[in-house]
Amino acid sequence: MLTNVKQFMNHSARSRQILTVLVKYGLANWVKEGNPEFIKSVFVNESGQQLASLSIAVRLRLAFSELGTAFIKLGQILSTRADLVGQEIADELTKLQSDTPADNKQQIISTIEAEFGRSFDTLFQSFCFDALASASVGQVHKAVTVDGQDVVVKVQHAGIEDKIVADVEILKMLASLVEQYNKELRLYQPTKLIIEFTKSLMNELDYVKEARSMQRASAYFSDNSKVHIPHVYRDISGKHVLVMECLKGFSVADGDKLNAAEVDTRALAETGIKVYLDMIFDLGFFHADPHPGNIWVLESGQLGILDWGMTAKLTQAVQLRFQHLLVALADKDPAELTYHIIKLCQAQPKLDKVLLEKDVSDFVQDFLEVDINEVPLVAVLNEFIRIIHHHKLVIPTEVSMLLRVLIMLEGASKQLDSSISVGDAIRPYAIKMKLAQLSPQYMFKQTMASSNRWQRVINTLPEQIELLTQQINNGRFDINLNHRSLDTIINRLVYGVLSGAIFLGGCMVLSSGVPPLYEGVSIIGLGITAAGSLLVGRLLLAISRSGNLSKKR
Numbered sequence: 001m002l003t004n005v006k007q008f009m010n011h012s013a014r015s016r017q018i019l020t021v022l023v024k025y026g027l028a029n030w031v032k033e034g035n036p037e038f039i040k041s042v043f044v045n046e047s048g049q050q051l052a053s054l055s056i057a058v059r060l061r062l063a064f065s066e067l068g069t070a071f072i073k074l075g076q077i078l079s080t081r082a083d084l085v086g087q088e089i090a091d092e093l094t095k096l097q098s099d100t101p102a103d104n105k106q107q108i109i110s111t112i113e114a115e116f117g118r119s120f121d122t123l124f125q126s127f128c129f130d131a132l133a134s135a136s137v138g139q140v141h142k143a144v145t146v147d148g149q150d151v152v153v154k155v156q157h158a159g160i161e162d163k164i165v166a167d168v169e170i171l172k173m174l175a176s177l178v179e180q181y182n183k184e185l186r187l188y189q190p191t192k193l194i195i196e197f198t199k200s201l202m203n204e205l206d207y208v209k210e211a212r213s214m215q216r217a218s219a220y221f222s223d224n225s226k227v228h229i230p231h232v233y234r235d236i237s238g239k240h241v242l243v244m245e246c247l248k249g250f251s252v253a254d255g256d257k258l259n260a261a262e263v264d265t266r267a268l269a270e271t272g273i274k275v276y277l278d279m280i281f282d283l284g285f286f287h288a289d290p291h292p293g294n295i296w297v298l299e300s301g302q303l304g305i306l307d308w309g310m311t312a313k314l315t316q317a318v319q320l321r322f323q324h325l326l327v328a329l330a331d332k333d334p335a336e337l338t339y340h341i342i343k344l345c346q347a348q349p350k351l352d353k354v355l356l357e358k359d360v361s362d363f364v365q366d367f368l369e370v371d372i373n374e375v376p377l378v379a380v381l382n383e384f385i386r387i388i389h390h391h392k393l394v395i396p397t398e399v400s401m402l403l404r405v406l407i408m409l410e411g412a413s414k415q416l417d418s419s420i421s422v423g424d425a426i427r428p429y430a431i432k433m434k435l436a437q438l439s440p441q442y443m444f445k446q447t448m449a450s451s452n453r454w455q456r457v458i459n460t461l462p463e464q465i466e467l468l469t470q471q472i473n474n475g476r477f478d479i480n481l482n483h484r485s486l487d488t489i490i491n492r493l494v495y496g497v498l499s500g501a502i503f504l505g506g507c508m509v510l511s512s513g514v515p516p517l518y519e520g521v522s523i524i525g526l527g528i529t530a531a532g533s534l535l536v537g538r539l540l541l542a543i544s545r546s547g548n549l550s551k552k553r
Contacts, residue, residue, distance in 0.1 A: 018167075060093070064096060069137065070163070072096050072097075073201050075093045075096045079093035079096070083385050087386060103157055105129045111155055111158055111241065116236065128143065137156060139154075149233070156239075168198050176191055179191055211237050217305070228300070249296040252415075268416055273425045276405060277422075284314045285314070290408050327433055330431070334357055334363075348393070377422050378407050378411065499532055499539055501532075502532035506528030507529055512525070
């Protein structure tokens with residue numbers, strides 16, 4: 001808590017601004033719970049409609065948009081996490097726009113010269129200071145290098161990193177408070193989510209990592225003549241400035257240019273799908289933002305992929321689990337699919353596995369045991385994500401990005417050719433994975449992995465036993481027991497003993513005839529006995545409500 005207070009004090013003005021915006025859009029708990037109509041009526045949109053009357057998804061988008069870069073980026077990441085926020089909010093957050101006013105000429109020159117410690121004129125022969133585009137983190141310009149190469153220069157906005165770092169600290173504070181005071185949201189580990197978001201955002205702020213991603217993809221596709229990744233000029237690129245090849249072409253969304261160039265749109269869609277599936281299933285690393293503006297048809301006829309700021313990498317463990325999941329999907333086996341969903345996701349302690357398997361079984365029957373052309377892949381993936389969200393499972397971030405890529409890829413390919421299906425294209429990969437899992441090489445590899453794990457256990461066992469023996473001998477061996485409702489049990493036990501004692505004491509006073517008497521009966525004894533009987537009656541009533549003594553629980 002002290003850390004939270006310190007963070008709030010360090011950024012008190014910005015913290016107040018953020019809280020004010022959250023209150024304005026009815027996203028602060030006290031507005032939601034207190035429901036003060038007089039406050040809700042104050043805040044209206046441009047058309048005069050009360051903000052509180054808008055859906056939570058719309059208000060969240062408007063709030064993130066007003067709060068700036070870090071929150072826009074958070075919203076864009078949450079738009080890929082329908083498993084956490086639900087489909088309605090995820091769909092609304094995809095509408096977030098990150099257009100930001102471009103830096104002026106002097107700011108651009110200062111940023112570039114500060115990055116390389118060299119005069120601007122020694123780097124570029126010419127430079128167009130009118131930005132081609134300006135997003136939340138940086139802006140893009142055309143330029144010509146001193147050796148005459150046409151390039152595109154990505155320049156980070158001046159001071160944006162400091163602003164984002166400050167906002168991220170506040171987000172961490174808010175996430176910590178959410179975990180403390182909201183049991184429902186605590187299940188989704190908001191602090192862990194913000195940490196992952198911070199890592200992703202810091203990577204996006206470092207153009208060196210984007211350059212490496214482009215070079216990695218370029219090396220992988222070096223023998224593929226159908227795809228081209230822009231060349232990076234590493235000698236004049238750095239953390240805040242990225243210089244890359246200027247591609248000549250147009251977006252796949254430009255239907256007029258596609259028709260004018262007589263592009264085979266079906267072949268183009270098939271190439272795009274294969275490129276992305278190869279990255280996902282073979283390379284284990286993929287471009288995570290395949291909207292039409294980032295996918296071009298080049299003058300050479302090749303497919304060009306731009307903007308590598310958002311990428312994802314599948315660890316070997318996650319890749320293996322996802323492959324098992326894909327094979328189970330191909331086999332249409334509900335029990336096996338349920339098992340691999342739980343293995344892939346982070347399950348909550350109170351997960352109802354029986355109910356999850358029933359929902360998975362219905363999913364298989366409704367979406368998988370039909371002709372693939374009858375059900376769009378988008379509908380299949382959205383239903384799968386809905387089941388994950390309903391059972392409060394948490395998909396690894398990279399897998400959620402993968403699912404989003406598949407959904408976007410399906411949409412883009414359908415625009416090019418409505419008969420194309422990403423689902424059809426995935427089938428050969430699933431078959432390949434299944435055959436690979438049956439191969440002697442895979443069996444041997446799994447056996448060796450299991451053997452290595454057992455070897456580690458056996459090697460550390462003597463040391464662990466020795467440590468345990470030392471703790472016992474030194475009197476430092478403790479056993480921690482978790483109990484459930486032990487306080488209630490002890491309270492009832494004490495209550496029962498006291499009630500019984502009072503009742504028996506009253507009976508003894510009655511039998512002894514302790515005065516004052518009324519018709520030979522001790523008034524004190526009668527009162528004590530009645531009080532004891534009342535207490536015993538209350539105890540029996542409480543036991544009967546929670547389950548009588550003969551009931552097995």
